[in-house]
Amino acid sequence: MQLSLTNITKSYGQNLVLNNISFDLHDVHSLVVIGPSGGGKTTLLRTVAGLERPDSGQLCIDGEPLHFDDESLLKHRRSIGTVFQAFNLFPHLTALDNILLPLEKAHGYEHLHAVETAQAILKRFQLTGHADKKPAQLSGGQQQRVAIARAIAIKPRFLLFDEPTSALDPEMTSEVLDIIGELREEGRDLLLVTHHMGFARTVGDHCLFVAEGKVLESGPAERLFAEPQSSELQQFLGRVMRY
């Protein structure tokens, strides 16, 4: 995918969260975003997802400018698959119904077609036996697999993940990271915020280091990790790689 941001700025009250961000990435397939807490990663991702309106600036995906009126944003949001940190499943719906809902309500699938699609995806993620369970009856890893299944079911243009494993124990973390790795190998484009530096390095073809609302470093993931240029990134990697 091609992702181009020009002078994107966003504040919450007095707090400048995205400070004039510009980058122009061509032919990037897995973009990983790393950086310290509060640096603006989630806000950047939500802006790309069409969930936040910047105060100023332009955003272009695959050569198409994103317009920030309600209708365009809704259409845009529906075209991408998003998976967030806190399991964002509807708690009152079963796993199957969580996947059916966007297919039927947002994408106009006939009920039978939606059920076939959802069942095939549940099978792919070894969730068939859990189709009729509600989120509270599933483990964290299973819930995230349902969330990923739901994101994929709609045939998104690309996938956005915001720390999809931060609420999981190590074993479930590996399970979910494996799935993301597989999706990447299948050729799906993705944008991922993660605290797992080893994973970021292997799965990312390009990496952005975001801190204090700015992109302080940008380049091939391998290079950023092997040869961080800025003192900020060197210090950040020193902190997070210590253990």
Ligand SMILES: Nc1ncnc2c1ncn2[C@@H]1O[C@H](COP(=O)(O)OP(=O)(O)OP(=O)(O)O)[C@@H](O)[C@H]1O
């Ligand atoms: N909806 C909001 N209203 C007000 N302030 C917000 C809102 N969302 C984020 N912020 C502020 O914007 C800044 C950047 O937040 P953001 O969530 O983008 O950071 P982050 O890099 O994702 O951090 P983390 O690694 O902890 O998830 C923080 O100072 C945060 O408090």
Ligand SMILES: [Mg+2]
């Ligand atoms: Mg965040």
